Amino acid sequence: xxxxxxxxxxxxxxxxxxxxxxxxxxxxxxxxxxxxxxxxxxxxxxxxxxxxxxxxxxxxxxxxxxxxxxxxxxxxxxxxxxxxxxxxxxxxxxxxxxxxxxxxxxxxxxxxxxxxxxxxxxxxxxxxxxxxxxxxxxxxxxxxxxxxxxxxxxxxxxxxxxxxxxxxxxxxxxxxxxxxxxxxxxxxxxxxxxxxxxxxxxxxxxxxxxxxxxxxxxxxxxxxxxxxxxxxxxxxxxxxxxxxxxxxxxxxxxxxxxxxxxxxxxxxxxxxxxxxxxxxxxxxxxxxxxxxxxxxxxxxxxxxxxxxxxxxxxxxxxxxxxxxxxxxxxxxxxxxxxxxxxxxxxxxxxxxxxx
Amino acid sequence: xxxxxxxxxxxxxxxxxxxxxxxxxxxxxxxxxxxxxxxxxxxxxxxxxxxxxxxxxxxxxxxxxxxxxxxxxxxxxxxxxxxxxxxxxxxxxxxxxxxxxxxxxxxxxxxxxxxxxxxxxxxxxxxxxxxxxxxxxxxxxxxxxxxxxxxxxxxxxxxxxxxxxxxxxxxxxxxxxxxxxxxxxxxxxxxxxxxxxxxxxxxxxxxxxxxxxxxxxxxxxxxxxxxxxxxxxxxxxxxxxxxxxxxxxxxxxxxxxxxxxxxxxxxxxxxxxxxxxxxxxxxxxxxxxxxxxxxxxxxxxxxxxxxxxxxxxxxxxxxxxxxxxxxxxxxxxxxxxxxxxxxxxxxxxxxxxxx
DNA sequence: CTGAAAGCGCTTACAG
DNA sequence: CTGAAAGCGCTTACAG
Numbered sequence: 033x034x035x036x037x038x039x040x041x042x043x044x045x046x047x048x049x050x051x052x053x054x055x056x057x058x059x060x061x062x063x064x065x066x067x068x069x070x071x072x073x074x075x076x077x078x079x080x081x082x083x084x085x086x087x088x089x090x091x092x093x094x095x096x097x098x099x100x101x102x103x104x105x106x107x108x109x110x111x112x113x114x115x116x117x118x119x120x121x122x123x124x125x126x127x128x129x130x131x132x133x134x135x136x137x138x139x140x141x142x143x144x145x146x147x148x149x150x151x152x153x154x155x156x157x158x159x160x161x162x163x164x165x166x167x168x169x170x171x172x173x174x175x176x177x178x179x180x181x182x183x184x185x186x187x188x189x190x191x192x193x194x195x196x197x198x199x200x201x202x203x204x205x206x207x208x209x210x211x212x213x214x215x216x217x218x219x220x221x222x223x224x225x226x227x228x229x230x231x232x233x234x235x236x237x238x239x240x241x242x243x244x245x246x247x248x249x250x251x252x253x254x255x256x257x258x259x260x261x262x263x264x265x266x267x268x269x270x271x272x273x274x275x276x277x278x279x280x281x282x283x284x285x286x287x288x289x290x291x292x293x294x295x296x297x298x299x300x301x302x303x304x305x306x307x308x309x310x311x312x313x314x315x316x317x318x319x320x321x322x323x324x325x326x327x328x329x330x331x332x333x334x335x336x337x338x339x340x341x342x343x344x345x346x347x348x349x350x351x352x353x354x355x356x357x358x359x360x361x362x363x364x365x366x367x368x369x370x371x372x373x374x375x376x377x378x379x380x381x382x383x384x385x386x387x
Numbered sequence: 388x389x390x391x392x393x394x395x396x397x398x399x400x401x402x403x404x405x406x407x408x409x410x411x412x413x414x415x416x417x418x419x420x421x422x423x424x425x426x427x428x429x430x431x432x433x434x435x436x437x438x439x440x441x442x443x444x445x446x447x448x449x450x451x452x453x454x455x456x457x458x459x460x461x462x463x464x465x466x467x468x469x470x471x472x473x474x475x476x477x478x479x480x481x482x483x484x485x486x487x488x489x490x491x492x493x494x495x496x497x498x499x500x501x502x503x504x505x506x507x508x509x510x511x512x513x514x515x516x517x518x519x520x521x522x523x524x525x526x527x528x529x530x531x532x533x534x535x536x537x538x539x540x541x542x543x544x545x546x547x548x549x550x551x552x553x554x555x556x557x558x559x560x561x562x563x564x565x566x567x568x569x570x571x572x573x574x575x576x577x578x579x580x581x582x583x584x585x586x587x588x589x590x591x592x593x594x595x596x597x598x599x600x601x602x603x604x605x606x607x608x609x610x611x612x613x614x615x616x617x618x619x620x621x622x623x624x625x626x627x628x629x630x631x632x633x634x635x636x637x638x639x640x641x642x643x644x645x646x647x648x649x650x651x652x653x654x655x656x657x658x659x660x661x662x663x664x665x666x667x668x669x670x671x672x673x674x675x676x677x678x679x680x681x682x683x684x685x686x687x688x689x690x691x692x693x694x695x696x697x698x699x700x701x702x703x704x705x706x707x708x709x710x711x712x713x714x715x716x717x718x719x720x721x722x723x724x725x726x727x728x729x730x731x732x733x734x735x736x737x738x739x740x741x742x
Numbered sequence: 743c744t745g746a747a748a749g750c751g752c753t754t755a756c757a758g
Numbered sequence: 759c760t761g762a763a764a765g766c767g768c769t770t771a772c773a774g
Contacts, residue, residue, distance in 0.1 A: 038516075038539055038540075084508070084535065086508065086513040086516065088449070088516070089514065089516065089517040090445045090446075090448035090449040090454070090517065091445075091449050093445035094443070094445040094446050094449050099445070099517070100497060100514070101493070101517070127494065127496055130494075130496040130497070131496045131497070134497045135496060135497055136493055136494065136495050136496055136497045136514060136517075137493065137494040137496055138456070138491055138492065138493050138494075139482065139485075139491065139492040139493075139494065140491050141482055141485040141486045141490060141491055141492055142455060142485070142486070142489045142490055142491045153439075153441070158441040159444065159455070159491060161393075161441065161443070161444065162444040162445065162454070162456070162491075180439070184393055185393075
């Protein structure tokens with residue numbers, strides 16, 4: 033057969049004896065507005081079914097409409113499809129919400145450069161524009177590209193609080209500062225007075241917010257807290273732990289799950305028992321399944337879902353510039369249970385042979 | 388500013404003092420063929436850089452070209468972004484290869500129906516056509532939809548061996564039959580003579596191929612093998628295990644990782660030791676990390692990668708129908724180690740108090 | 743109530 | 759060597 037294998041609106045129109053434009057209207061439910069008689073509509077739908085019509089999305093998209101495609105981009109090295117990855121749970125949430133909204137997801141894999149990082153414009157074309165909007169994940173960001181994206185009027189949202197000068201960034205974040213209060217309370221109630229805050233190398237605002245929130249939460253309590261900054265997980269050595277405990281800390285608050293893992297190893301190495309000899313709370317859950325310590329649960333899946341919702345409203349408002357753009361969707365973290373927290377062990381230094 | 392925020396070819400053309408068509412040629416490196424002088428080309432590239440041109444992919448796509456989008460579809464309930472999911476590792480491979488080929492991935496999330504299953508045409512439009520081609524994952528399949536897809540000339544490949552009458556399906560599979568030989572050898576060498584094959588409810592050809600391959604491999608050996616079919620993991624009860632061992636089996640070959648998990652639980656329940664009292668080999672690795680038994684390693688990541696490569700060649704050949712379509716890419720499974728295999732324990736029935 | 747027409751941004755024959 | 763034109767399949771004012 034020489035006729036095109038794929039049906040288009042004009043084929044339906046011919047079969048139904050109407051114009052192609054009419055087919056389009058019926059398809060898009062603009063029929064009501066235009067008062068196309070039910071009989072004609074029925075004829076058109078029949079023809080559609082008979083020919084197995086399927087709209088051409090590229091054409092719809094080109095014509096200026098939305099195409100139901102939500103992009104996901106990350107400036108990070110690896111795309112978060114690996115289960116180990118911190119971002120994986122965000123992606124799960126994004127996917128869940130996409131299902132609910134009837135949207136498809138585009139994972140921008142093509143944008144990876146030789147060094148493994150990703151760019152938006154690096155490869156000459158902003159592939160993102162293929163989607164109605166995009167969700168951007170990851171610690172890294174490129175301010176110039178973000179600015180340019182914004183300048184083009186392309187709708188996007190970040191997962192995690194991000195600031196770029198001159199751009200009003202829409203983002204989804206967890207309310208880290210608020211999540212710190214129960215952490216402090218748990219420690220105070222258990223009787224701790226000297227607490228070390230094991231801080232990861234700062235990679236973004238959210239981390240800064242956690243430390244800040246913790247310090248502020250601790251301010252009104254009997255707790256004396258001090259931050260101990262490490263440059264990498266390797267710094268969480270037995271020497272480091274010895275120093276921390278010698279300084280009098282009876283509890284440690286760990287900022288990230290990577291550090292929590294490192295701490296767990298070091299504790300094992302020294303044979304220190306949790307929580308009998310040292311209380312620990314992690315401010316993050318381990319993507320590999322909770323983690324060994326009581327931890328604040330960052331609602332990553334929920335944040336992913338909200339990112340989709342937020343993006344949808346940004347897309348909406350970008351076609352209607354007078355509407356206010358929702359700038360952030362704080363969501364609550366689940367407070368830690370008390371499992372790895374116990375009253376301070378006054379004799380711990382001696383018992384563990386550290387002193 | 389009233390001019391459109393997004394640069395298009397005609398803007399460049401105006402700035403460079405050429406026609407829009409010329410811009411297109413330079414962009415697509417058809418310049419050489421058409422002998423556009425270097426100076427003109429340079430002028431155009433300059434203008435492109437100045438205006439920050441980015442092609443409109445919808446337009447390119449509409450015009451008939453490829454758009455570098457690879458779809459991923461599954462007829463299954465849940466999309467494989469969850470780490471627990473069997474298919475997740477395939478997706479990882481797909482993503483890896485996509486990065487290498489400079490392709491983007493579309494996860495078809497919109498196609499989910501109320502009951503959780505997915506359809507291609509169910510929602511009225513074949514969203515897949517938005518991509519250059521698609522990879523289809525999952526046990527389930529809908530023959531009618533596959534036939535229709537094929538009929539439309541849409542390029543697609545399956546992960547896993549699939550047959551649909553009247554359609555030449557391109558697929559990537561692992562050579563399960565071949566993988567069975569080392570399994571049998573391991574058991575024979577350890578001295579086993581009576582081996583039970585724990586078979587899952589058959590959901591597709593790959594499973595049938597495993598059982599078939601195992602039986603055939605065992606045929607030339609001293610092994611007496613018998614299949615024990617269960618309807619669900621719940622059937623792998625202590626009663627079931629008792630029956631199997633009473634029938635004389637000294638080793639069990641498990642078909643899937645789900646069954647392997649169930650078997651592990653039942654063994655624990657009865658306090659039966661592996662491999663001292665019973666040898667076990669799983670024909671599948673547990674996505675949650677290997678699994679407790681020696682197992683055949685299905686190269687899922689590699690299969691994902693090859694699915695992309697295969698799809699690319701299908702896309703290629705569909706624009707050139709005289710080319711032969713690669714129909715399958717068998718890849719090798721890694722044979723099991725011998726950890727959960729030991730010589731048969733003749734006294735096991737008595738020791739474990741089963742008899 | 744329905745059709746003819748413009749145009750979204752591109753690529754690709756086809757002229758000159 | 760380069761431009762004018764057609765057309766990919768749609769949607770949306772605009773006529774009638």
